Amino acid sequence: MRTPLRRRIATAACLALTALVAAQPGMAQAQPREDPVDVQLLSITDFHGYLQPLNDAANGTVKDAQGNSIVVGGAAYVATHLNNLRAGHRNSITFSTGDNFSGWPTEVAYHADEPTIEFLNRIGVDFTTVGNHELDISLEFLRDHMGKGHCFGQIDLDSCFTDSSGRRFHGADFAISTANITRKGSDRPLLQPYVIKHVTAGHRQIPVGFINLTTPTTVTGSTSYQPQLDNLALVQTANRYAAELRRRGVKAIVANIHEGGTAGDVYDRCTTNPTGPVFDFAKAASPDIDAIVTGHWHALFNCSLPDPDGNPRPVVEAANHGRLINEINLKLDPRTGEVIRSATTSVNHPVTRDVTPDPEMVKLVDHWKSRGAQTYARPVATISADITRVRDADGESALGNLAADAQYADSRRTPGGGADLAMVAVAPAKGSASLRGDLRHAKGADPADRDGTVLFGEAWAAFGYANPVLTVSVTGTQLDQALEQQWQAQPNGSTRFAPLAVSDNVRYSYDATRPIGERVDPADVLINGRPLQTDRTYRLAALAYTLIGADGYTAFTGYTDAVRGSRDYEAFRTYLAGHETVTPPALDRATALH
Structure with a gap:
C-alpha cells in the first residue's frame, strides 16, 4: 500500500511543479517573441x-x-x-x-x-x-x-x-x-x-x-x-x-x-x-x-x-x-x-x-x-498710355519709376515705415530683374481686356517676384554709394550700367565722364528738394532682394531697423488701383551733366 501512495504523491507534486514552472516567464518555457x-x-x-x-x-x-x-x-x-x-x-x-x-x-x-x-x-x-x-x-x-x-x-x-x-x-x-x-x-x-x-x-x-x-x-x-x-x-x-x-x-x-x-x-x-x-x-x-x-x-x-x-x-x-x-x-x-x-x-x-x-x-x-483664368481677367486699374521697361540714356524707364513710387507709397502706409525715398533695381548687376513685363494701353488677347485697362494678371506679371518691400535705415553715405554702384567695372575692362530707379521725390545728376565711384556728387542729389546729407540717417524703401545684396549693390550692407511692408505684387497693384487713371511717370529723375 505504501508504494502506490508514494507514487501518487510524487506524481502530483511533479505535475504541480510543472504547472508552476510553465506559469513563470523566463524559467523553463520562454514566451513567444513578438514580431517588429x-x-x-x-x-x-x-x-x-x-x-x-x-x-x-x-x-x-x-x-x-x-x-x-x-x-x-x-x-x-x-x-x-x-x-x-x-x-x-x-x-x-x-x-x-x-x-x-x-x-x-x-x-x-x-x-x-x-x-x-x-x-x-x-x-x-x-x-x-x-x-x-x-x-x-x-x-x-x-x-x-x-x-x-x-x-x-x-x-x-x-x-x-x-x-x-x-x-x-x-x-x-x-x-x-x-x-x-x-x-x-x-x-x-x-x-x-x-x-x-x-x-x-x-x-x-x-x-x-x-x-x-x-x-x-x-x-x-x-x-x-x-x-x-x-x-x-x-x-x-x-x-x-x-x-x-x-x-x-x-x-x-x-x-x-x-x-x-x-x-x-x-x-x-x-x-x-x-x-x-x-x-x-x-x-x-x-x-x-x-x-x-x-x-x-x-x-x-x-x-x-x-x-x-x-x-x-x-x-x-x-x-x-x-x-x-x-x-x-x-x-x-x-x-x-x-x-x-x-x-x-x-x-x-x-x-x-x-x-x-x-x-x-x-x-x-x-x-x-x-479659376486662375478668371482671376487673371479681373480689371484692377486704368492707364492713359503704355508704361514700359524701355530705358532712356540715363537708365530711367516709366515702369521703373512707377515701381519706385509704389514702394514709396507702400512704406508710407506701413506702420514704422515712413520712407524718405525708394529705390528699385531696374537692370541689376546680378540676380533677377524685378521689372518683368510692360503695361500696354492697347487691349490684349484676353476677351475681358479693353484699351487702357490693366488686368490682375497683367499687373502681376509686370513687377515683382514675391519679395517684400522693406523700409530700413541707411546713411546718406550709403545712398551716395548705391548711386555710384550703378556703374560697375567688368573684368574685361568695360563698364556695366546697372541703373536704380528712384521715387518721384528724388532728383539727382551724374557725370559719366568721371571715374567710376566719383560720378555722383551728394550735393547734386535732392530728396524732397534738399541736398543729400552724407552724415544723416534716411529711411529707404526697397525690395529685400536688393537690400541683402542679391542684386549686386553692396552699399546697403549694415542697414538697420528693418520694417516689412507688402509684397511687391500687392504694393504695385494697390498703387495702381489707388489712382483713377495712371499716367506714365516722366523720365526726369536722373540727369547727365555731360
Whole structure:
C-alpha cells in the first residue's frame, strides 16, 4: 500500500511543479517573441504649389542610376502613387518637409496659396514642417489663414476661395510645426515644436515623434524676410526636443528639417561625399534621432549615414515639385518602442506619369486652372498710355519709376515705415530683374481686356517676384554709394550700367565722364528738394532682394531697423488701383551733366 501512495504523491507534486514552472516567464518555457512593428513614413518636400506637371528637364524629370531620364510630377500622379504605396500598410504616416506653398504657379499664387492646402488635405498629409517660403507673407498668415482658415479682405476675391468641391476654404487639416522659429530675442517656439503620432502594435499604441525644423536662412531670406522673428540653432534645438520626447516615453524619433545638401543627381542614391548644412546637422544631431528627412535644396538623395555613436540612420531628400516621394520603413521593437535600425529601409520613388491620374485630383487641378483664368481677367486699374521697361540714356524707364513710387507709397502706409525715398533695381548687376513685363494701353488677347485697362494678371506679371518691400535705415553715405554702384567695372575692362530707379521725390545728376565711384556728387542729389546729407540717417524703401545684396549693390550692407511692408505684387497693384487713371511717370529723375 505504501508504494502506490508514494507514487501518487510524487506524481502530483511533479505535475504541480510543472504547472508552476510553465506559469513563470523566463524559467523553463520562454514566451513567444513578438514580431517588429512596421511603420511606413511617406514624405514630399518643396512642392511649391505645382499642381500641374512641369515638362522641362530640370523640373519634370529625374535620373536613374543608368543616367536615363524619367518623366515625373503632377498633383494627380502624386495622389495615385501615394495610394498605391499605402496599400497593405496598417501604420502609414504622410508628411511634408516644407515649402508647400508660396510658389510661382499663378493659378495657386493668385488665390493666396489655398489650392495647395486643398491638395495637401486631399492626399492625407498628417503634418508639415515650416519651410522658408511658408513665411513669405507673415507668421499670422501661416498660422491663422493657412492653418485655421481665417479669412481676410473680401471673401472669394482676396481669400477663402471656393475650392474644387464647392466648399469655402477652411485651412489645413494637418499640423503646421517648427521648433526653431521664435520671436526676436526669445527661445520659445511660436508653433508646436514636434508632432507625436501613434501606431498600432496588436492592442497597444506606440508613439513616434517628429521634430520639425526650419532653415535658419528664413528670417533674413529675400522673400521670407521677417525682421520681428528669430531662429534657434538647428542641432541644439533638435537635441533638446529629442531629449524631451525620450522623457515622454517616445523612443522612435524622426527629424523633419527644411534644410538641405547635395549628394549626387541620381534619385535613389547617395554620393561618397555628400555636402551641405543638413549633412553637418546629421553628423552632430542626437543619436536618439533615428531618421532625418530633409528639403530646401531641391536635391534628390537617399543616404544612410552614421550618427555620433556610429550607428547608421537614413538621411533623405525627395527633390521638389512633386517629382519624388520618399518612403522610410521603420521597424519598431514592440516591447520597447525603439527603432530597430538594422531593419529600417528607405527608398525614393519617382512620381511617374505611367499610372492612372487620380480623378479627384484631376478635377482639383482643372478647377484652379479655370479659376486662375478668371482671376487673371479681373480689371484692377486704368492707364492713359503704355508704361514700359524701355530705358532712356540715363537708365530711367516709366515702369521703373512707377515701381519706385509704389514702394514709396507702400512704406508710407506701413506702420514704422515712413520712407524718405525708394529705390528699385531696374537692370541689376546680378540676380533677377524685378521689372518683368510692360503695361500696354492697347487691349490684349484676353476677351475681358479693353484699351487702357490693366488686368490682375497683367499687373502681376509686370513687377515683382514675391519679395517684400522693406523700409530700413541707411546713411546718406550709403545712398551716395548705391548711386555710384550703378556703374560697375567688368573684368574685361568695360563698364556695366546697372541703373536704380528712384521715387518721384528724388532728383539727382551724374557725370559719366568721371571715374567710376566719383560720378555722383551728394550735393547734386535732392530728396524732397534738399541736398543729400552724407552724415544723416534716411529711411529707404526697397525690395529685400536688393537690400541683402542679391542684386549686386553692396552699399546697403549694415542697414538697420528693418520694417516689412507688402509684397511687391500687392504694393504695385494697390498703387495702381489707388489712382483713377495712371499716367506714365516722366523720365526726369536722373540727369547727365555731360
